[in-house]
Amino acid sequence: MASNCISSVKELITCSICHKCFDDPRILPCSHIYCRKCMEQIASANEDQFECPAHDGTLVTKNNVNTLPVHQIMLKLIQLYDSMQSLKQCTNCDYAIAKYACNRCENERFCSKCYQGVHMLRIMQKHQQIPIHDRSSITTSCETHPDEKFRFWCRKCNAVICLHCILFQHKDHDYVLMKEVAEETEIKIHNELKSIQKSLDSRINRVHVLTTEVDNDMDSNIKMVKETMSSLRHMIDDREKTMIQEIIDIETKQKKQIENCKTPLGNQLQCLNLRKAMLDMLLITKDHTKLLKAKEEFDNYLEKTNETLQSLQIPTRIIYHSQGLNQLQQFQEEILQHGQYVERNNPELEKLMKDTGTSDTLYVQNKHLSYQDMKVVADVLRKTPALTHLYLIQNEIGDQGMKDLADALMKNKTLTNLFVQQNRISPEAQQQARETLQMNTKLTVHW
Ligand SMILES: [Zn+2]
Ligand SMILES: [Zn+2]
Ligand SMILES: [Zn+2]
Ligand SMILES: [Zn+2]
Ligand SMILES: [Zn+2]
Ligand SMILES: [Zn+2]
Known part of the structure; x- marks a missing residue:
């Protein structure tokens, strides 16, 4: 060893x-x-x-x-x-x-x-x-004939025997050398263990491959979501900036236009204040001569100012609003509805179905089948006329899946046994399926 x-x-x-x-x-x-x-x-x-x-x-x-x-x-x-x-x-x-x-x-x-x-x-x-x-292998003495060693194998009794055994208790029995049988057995057990090892290895490897695939899918799907959302975020951020800039530009321009009137108005106000001060002075002195002499000057001012004020129009204020902003709010809803992670296909099921060919029995047990997969199954039922036994035990078919399956089997004439144990099918759905399949007397459903 x-x-x-x-x-x-x-x-x-x-x-x-x-x-x-x-x-x-x-x-x-x-x-x-x-x-x-x-x-x-x-x-x-x-x-x-x-x-x-x-x-x-x-x-x-x-x-x-x-x-x-x-x-x-x-x-x-x-x-x-x-x-x-x-x-x-x-x-x-x-x-x-x-x-x-x-x-x-x-x-x-x-x-x-x-x-x-x-x-x-x-x-x-x-x-x-x-x-x-x-050293050669160990030899053990015969229990019945202690002087003799076990050296033979009786094929009839499946027992180790000695030379005396051959002559008496196992007379006329078919026997061979113990060594040969031992070697044969050794090789046989060795090979059988090896084949179990091989089968286990391949399954362990399959589990490893599948988990790696799941990991890879998870990573790549997360990456895709991140990329999509990130570009969406960038786009939204950019759009936000552009929209704000647009508002700032337009409103600043408008404000400036309105503010442009401020200077001439201020000038006019200053002129008015001077005239008001002049009048005050004249009234205080009560010098009517001076007042009347100044009248012409006041008249000129009034005429000129009224003229100026008429031409000095304050610009109209224009009201802007962000068009389509409420539509953008609708996109929030849409973003929430889109990009959901849903089942795409079940390649293993599809392969199994394809390989079914002309066989009469199909095992699809514990394959995480959902109601969506029942369409594929229904398709196979139509295309595989030889199928008599269908095993769908331990999946997640559910009520909807059972309904679709029953619909597909309503007119099927070949399937005799359908096994749907452990599939989360409610008693109501079972009853409904029984009613659907009432006419199909050849089929037995195992719940
Ligand atoms: Zn211990
Ligand atoms: Zn010796
Ligand atoms: Zn010693
Ligand atoms: Zn013996
Ligand atoms: Zn025997
Ligand atoms: Zn433990």
Whole structure:
């Protein structure tokens, strides 16, 4: 046995809590294995229940530790490991590591010192030393004939037998050399384990590929949403700036135009104030001569000013408004409605359906089928006249999906068994489907 194999076995039989070989290995619902003692220790430190030490959320009730199932395969593996370890020791001193076997001293293993010690006698000199790795397989004595070793395999009784067994108890039975059957069995089990490994590997790989695909899809879809929204945001920000600038430009211009009247008006006000002051002075002095002399000047002023005021029109104020702003508000609603993340297709289902061809049974179990997928299924039902058994167990067809399916099957004459267990179909929808399928007497639906 290769040493890396031994170390991996050692790892397998080591408890992750006490780091020793499992002592009474118990298996938790989450498939983790620990020593019973280790579980009891954790249980005693907790109230009613405790979590699996691997922190996977599995809860164990304190009083249930003793009822946790014993891991039988683990026990067997530990026994095999122990017996293999003992094979390493010298059978003479039971202490040193065995290095040699002997062609005559069957089932014995010796360290260098013991080999020499045991074979000192002259009659033992003919024994031949064999390095331990070249030693042939271990032979066991027959229980019925202790003087004989098991060497054969009775094909009729499926049992190991000895030479005497062949002559008596297993007389006339078909037998072969034990070695041959053992080698055959070894290869057979090895190959079968290998094929299971292959099938598991391919599934694990498939899970890995699928999760990676989901991750990639998630990332790329998030990226697309971000890009779209970001460009939308930029566009909106730019539009906002442009709109505000437009308002500022137009209104500033208008304000300026209106304000342009301020200077001439101010000038006129100044002139008026001067004239008013003049009049005040004249009234205070009560000098009528001066007042009358100034009259002409006042008349000129009045005439000129009235003329000026007439031409000095204040511009009309124009009222602007942001056209279509309320329409932009409608876009808010639209943005909320658009860009929803919805199911696009189920490539696995489509492939399965395509591969169905002329077979009579189709298994589409646990494939996350929704009511939307039932259209594809209905299509296949039309195109696959040979189909008699359709398994849709453990999906998410729901009431709508069942309705579509029943509609599609109303006139179908070939399908005899439809399996739709575990699909969240309400009793009402079941009843409705039964009514739809009343005329289709050949079909049995398994709810
Ligand atoms: Zn332990
Ligand atoms: Zn666990
Ligand atoms: Zn020894
Ligand atoms: Zn010997
Ligand atoms: Zn026998
Ligand atoms: Zn037999």
